[in-house]
Amino acid sequence: EGTVMGFLARAFPDLSPEEAQALARLSEGSIGKAIDLKNEGGLELLQAMTALLEGLPRLEGGKLHAFADSLVAGAKDR
Incomplete structure (x- = not known):
């Protein structure tokens, strides 16, 4: 989860820490899924x-x- 959150913080600097954490949890630790979730609403x-x-x-x-x-x-x- 921490790795995904770190990646998201760098890739999407507009994300709050809470949003990055939510995406990391929803994606079950998958950076690709986290990106898709972010981009698809x-x-x-x-x-x-x-x-x-x-x-x-x-x-x-x-x-x-x-x-x-x-x-x-x-x-x-x-």
């Missing part, structure tokens, strides 16, 4: 999912539908 997806789940046990229907719509839109772009 993985951090934004993680933040959106986290914000949505913070409302548990009560989820707001509108937010849930907006999140689902964003996933569908992202899938169509691929």
